[in-house]
Amino acid sequence: MEEVRATSAWVASNSSHVTVDSAGIEKLAEKMKDSIPKVEWDFEGIHYFDNGPLTVQYLFVLDAMNFCFWPDNEMSYDHLAAGLKEALQNDKTSFDADRLQKYTGPDLRKMLRWPRPLPLEDERVRLLHEVGFELERSFAGKASKLVESCEKSATKLVSLITSHFPGFRDHTVYKGHQVFLYKRAQIFAADLWGSFKGQGYGKFNDIESVTMFADYIVPAVLEQLGVLKFSPSLTNIIESNRELSSGSEEEVELRACSVHAVEEIRELIHKKTGKQVLSVELDLWLWAFGIQCSSLQHHRTLSIYY
Numbered sequence: 001m002e003e004v005r006a007t008s009a010w011v012a013s014n015s016s017h018v019t020v021d022s023a024g025i026e027k028l029a030e031k032m033k034d035s036i037p038k039v040e041w042d043f044e045g046i047h048y049f050d051n052g053p054l055t056v057q058y059l060f061v062l063d064a065m066n067f068c069f070w071p072d073n074e075m076s077y078d079h080l081a082a083g084l085k086e087a088l089q090n091d092k093t094s095f096d097a098d099r100l101q102k103y104t105g106p107d108l109r110k111m112l113r114w115p116r117p118l119p120l121e122d123e124r125v126r127l128l129h130e131v132g133f134e135l136e137r138s139f140a141g142k143a144s145k146l147v148e149s150c151e152k153s154a155t156k157l158v159s160l161i162t163s164h165f166p167g168f169r170d171h172t173v174y175k176g177h178q179v180f181l182y183k184r185a186q187i188f189a190a191d192l193w194g195s196f197k198g199q200g201y202g203k204f205n206d207i208e209s210v211t212m213f214a215d216y217i218v219p220a221v222l223e224q225l226g227v228l229k230f231s232p233s234l235t236n237i238i239e240s241n242r243e244l245s246s247g248s249e250e251e252v253e254l255r256a257c258s259v260h261a262v263e264e265i266r267e268l269i270h271k272k273t274g275k276q277v278l279s280v281e282l283d284l285w286l287w288a289f290g291i292q293c294s295s296l297q298h299h300r301t302l303s304i305y306y
């Protein structure tokens with residue numbers, strides 16, 4: 001995760017279309033310094049939780065498909081989380097490694113009660129197969145074994161996931177430099193931490209090393225709060241709902257500058273108050289704020305990473 005921090009900082013200091021505004025950072029840090037409004041993990045009440053290994057399997061499957069909901073106006077993360085929960089409640093073997101490798105697009109639609117193809121459905125199916133195959137090959141079919149082998153280190157977990165599961169390798173090349181964002185691998189660690197309340201499968205001695213999760217909601221929230229500033233051409237692309245291609249300068253800057261801005265906010269809060277705030281907590285607050293804001297316009301990139 002050090003690489004996520006360092007390479008995002010590099011993008012922020014070489015950025016052409018997105019600026020991290022220090023006055024905006026100061027204002028937000030000042031507002032949040034006394035108390036960060038606490039957002040409960042699963043404030044929506046949509047996730048499966050049984051305090052055991054099946055929850056870990058559920059979260060891993062969920063985060064394997066936790067990307068790109070916007071191409072279908074009515075689809076959202078909530079549908080995926082709640083649909084997978086229902087599937088597991090109806091049949092506890094739904095996410096067994098052998099079954100994950102057999103799902104088809106129509107099976108997935110049926111499971112999620114979705115009447116039409118899901119956004120990037122073929123990729124979702126392919127990634128489910130990859131998860132099933134590699135869990136079976138290296139972790140006795142169980143995501144819980146993967147987590148257990150990381151000895152309570154989120155850093156180890158992210159690096160183990162990205163080395164075993166190519167679909168989680170969320171990185172790109174920007175102005176000739178490799179940039180790491182690892183959104184879905186990191187959010188899996190955070191989901192464990194949040195759901196298990198920092199205990200058992202959710203205990204990580206280095207949770208502070210997790211960065212925010214560079215998706216399409218938080219960059220838009222940071223812009224609305226005055227923390228990020230966009231060039232006129234980027235603003236125009238977003239406002240006119242034009243697609244940004246994956247790996248374009250603008251897209252990488254939106255994501256990396258968001259990571260960097262959240263790190264700066266947290267450092268500033270620490271400087272002002274001596275309090276250690278987690279990027280995970282800041283992220284959840286920003287994200288929850290964003291999804292409740294109906295007028296939020298976000299960038300549109302077809303991506304399997306977020």
Ligand SMILES: Nc1nc2c(c(CN[C@H]3C=C[C@H](O)[C@@H]3O)cn2[C@@H]2O[C@H](COP(=O)(O)O)[C@@H](O)[C@H]2O)c(=O)[nH]1
Nearest residue numbers: 041042043066067069070076077213215216218287306
């Ligand atoms: N930065 C960040 N991005 C997040 C999440 C979550 C959900 N986290 C769960 C964890 C605990 C809570 O109780 C949440 O339920 C999803 N996303 C991203 O949002 C986008 C979906 O948006 P929409 O199209 O409106 O459904 C998509 O890119 C998705 O990958 C988060 O926490 N942080």
